[in-house]
């Protein structure tokens with residue numbers, strides 16, 4: 177097997193990150209396109225149907241013009257799955273992902289959203305202190321790298337909620353909190369989208385899991401049948417709220433509900449909600465040890 181100099185491999189990762197950020201913003205995955213078209217077919221309310229038609233037209237216009245599906249370029253969030261034998265250290269991968277984000281923003285150019293939280297001074301290139309966010313997973317006995325870019329807009333990110341339920345609240349408490357969160361959010365997160373729910377772990381980890389849940393292909397089910405059943409139940413319940421597209425009433429309030437879970441302390445029952453608007457953008461690349469990059473539309 178041929179290996180390349182780590183500098184060249186770092187450039188390959190940087191190029192992939194730059195491409196992924198722009199690609200994700202312009203060309204939404206097929207599973208999301210299908211879900212949006214299916215939603216248009218299911219919606220019976222006149223205004224809701226009209227909004228879904230407009231969203232689908234928006235996607236087609238973005239395709240035709242090679243333009244972004246939404247003006248909010250978000251915060252660049254990356255999920256990196258690093259093989260044990262991938263020859264680039266995560267510190268170098270992090271630098272490459274940051275540089276790719278910066279380059280994409282300046283070269284395209286893209287709107288930069290990143291500011292200092294207190295002074296509100298803009299960095300100008302969508303990078304900053306601890307931005308982009310990078311989620312790490314390390315894979316034994318593998319020499320590859322998978323990078324998924326999931327740009328997250330603020331309208332939906334602002335509709336994020338955490339509750340430290342107690343064990344006595346049980347599954348009923350989890351369902352109630354998810355329903356209250358989405359009803360309270362109304363039209364603010366640009367529905368219909370994907371409700372990401374994280375259960376278990378700790379306060380921080382539950383939110384981490386909720387974020388991970390929105391990055392899955394739309395409509396995939398958790399491999400744990402008990403969790404999958406709760407996904408299905410919440411999906412049905414959330415669509416009975418009548419909030420509808422953009423909060424103006426209708427049958428389609430959410431495209432899906434995805435749940436990720438972790439085991440937890442016997443006296444904890446954390447539940448986190450992270451909403452993903454209809455513009456559920458994501459794009460994935462696989463980087464091989466020889467620097468070859470393959471892009472994957474469906475991951």
Ligand code: SF4
Nearest residue numbers: 246329331332366453
């Ligand atoms: S919430 Fe989503 S669709 Fe609405 S403005 Fe933000 S990125 Fe765009």
